[in-house]
Structures are given as C-alpha cells and as structure tokens.
Amino acid sequence: MGKIVLVTGAARQLNGRFARHLRRDPGVDRVIAVDSAEPIHPLGDAEFVRADVRRPAIATVLAEHAVDTVVHLDIQDAPASAAGGGRAAVKEVNVLGTLQLLGACQRIPSLRRIIVKSSTRIYGGGGADPAVFDEDAPPALPAGGGFARDVAEIEEYVRGFARRRPDVAVTVLRFADVLGPLGESQLAGYFRLPVLPTLLGYDPRLQFVHEDDVLDVLSRAVVDPDRPGGLTAGTFNVAGDGVLMLSQAARRIGRVTLPLLPPLAPWVGSGLRAFGVAGISAEQFRSLVRGRVVRTDRLREAMGGPLEYTTAEAFADFAATHGPPVRPQAAVARAVERIEEVLRDG
Structure with a gap:
C-alpha cells in the first residue's frame, strides 16, 4: 500500500505543483492538498481539502484520510497576495499554524x-557571523522579530514534536531563496523592481535554489530512506552550488542599482511599500546587506551528488522569464527619482 501524503499551503503555485508532482510517484497512493484558500492552479490527481492549519479542524482532516506523511509548506516570508494581510498575519500562519498542525499530528x-x-535565513546575517554556515550553527533571533525568528520558533516546535513522537521521522529542509520561472518568492519581487536599492559599500554573496530542485528534494524526503537518494530524518541545508554577488545578479538581469547610505536602510521596503512600490520588505533588504552562504555537504551525501541547478543557473532561469528588455534611460531616471522621493519623504 502506498503513502497517503498531506501537503499544506497548496494555494501557492509551487506548492500546488509539488502536490501534482508527488501524485505521480508510484509509491504514493493519495495526496491531500490543503489550504485555507482555493487554488487558482490545477492540482492534477491531488485531492483538495479546504482547511486552515491554524484551526483544530486540521486534526479531523488528518484522521479522516489516515495520513501517514505530512509535508508542511505553509511557511512564507510574505502574504500570498497584497490582500493577504501584514506581518502579523504572516506570523500567525507560520508560527501558530505550525503549532496547531504539530499538535494535531x-x-x-x-x-x-x-x-x-x-529557510537558511534562520542563520541571520550579522557582521560577526561565519563566512559559511552548516546545519549545526545556532539560529539567529533578531530582536525585532521577522521571518528569521518565525523559522527559529517553528524549528523549536518541531524538535519538541520529535521528542514526543520518536516513532515519527522528522525532516527539516532549510531552503535558500527560491527562484525560477514561477518567481513567487519575495526576493523574486525585489529583482523585478526597475531599479534595485542596495546599500553603499556592501555587495552581499547570495545563494539560490531552483524551483525544480525544491520539488526534487521534497520528493526525496517523502520517499522511503532506503530508496536511492531518499533523505533520512534530520536537518538539511538546500542551496545550489556556488554564489552570486548582488552586483553580478543585477547585471545579469539587466537592472540598474541605486546605492543608498546606511542611515536610509531602515526606510527601504516599508517606505516603498507605503507609497505603493512593492517588491521588498525592510527585513528582506536587511538580509541583503551581507547575504549568507551555507554548506550543503549533508544533502549532497544523502542525494549522492549536488542539486541539478547551481546558484548561477537558478538565477539565469529566473532572469530568462522575468528579466525585462533594456529600459529607456528616461524610465530608469523616473524610477530612481521615485525611490529617492519615497525615502526623502519617509
């Protein structure tokens, strides 16, 4: 008898694509795709159940379908849409939703x-941090909260669950920023801006993971560990080989950068969003100041090799879809003036 897998966050395109992808695995009998909102994309043979992970009813869904595997993907750094609420709503889904789901499990x-x-953002990005992080590095807990604190709290809850249910294999996948043709991550929104705000004097190292590799790694975590390339229980960093400097990424996608003085950094994101210029949050911009690089030896050993896409290749595939033609000089100048106006008024 094959697995019965429940996938949360199915309304997101990449998560819905994973549900379709997983249903084609011969070792999987059923895929129960769950979200509080109706997906606007097809789920194939996966069965959609409208349910909110923050509500006790998720336990009923798990029990009724006799689920033996849960893939919790409803953890995001931004709302699914502009109408999805602010930071408080995101934290409620991430932290309280995970807590409720684990209690049901x-x-x-x-x-x-x-x-x-x-997420690899659990490691933070301070000036005293190591050049490269491995899975044993302690998480960062920024005083102001944010997504990095969310994932640190989530992982603490997951460790508590693992202690209470030692019969359940628990796998935590810390993904680098995800890029690809779908481009639905918050960092993808940043690179779609006509002009990229940067911090004067900083050129951070970045790592990316391709959307296709995300699906592959998740699938390997679902299958039995004794199958070739299957992932056992444990914590894994997931990122494409190599790094890109922010300046390199900007050139490769054909974007002009606007270096800002450090005192203006707190206004980037929140100030732009307040004036209707979407694409990056203040927290996301702070994470770009120094960037972060992680080791993936543990994943490589489990899989028997690296991911299919390097960091540079993942970015190139994203840029091929989302990189606009060269903009007229006047349009770029207007975008720069708009950003300067937002920061000046803030």
Missing part, C-alpha cells in the same frame, strides 16, 4: 513521517 497514530519547510 501528535494525536494521529497513522503518522510515520513529517517534512517541514524552513
């Missing part, structure tokens, strides 16, 4: 495996 005797999406 704890009471399901059929459960054998849980995979949780996390």
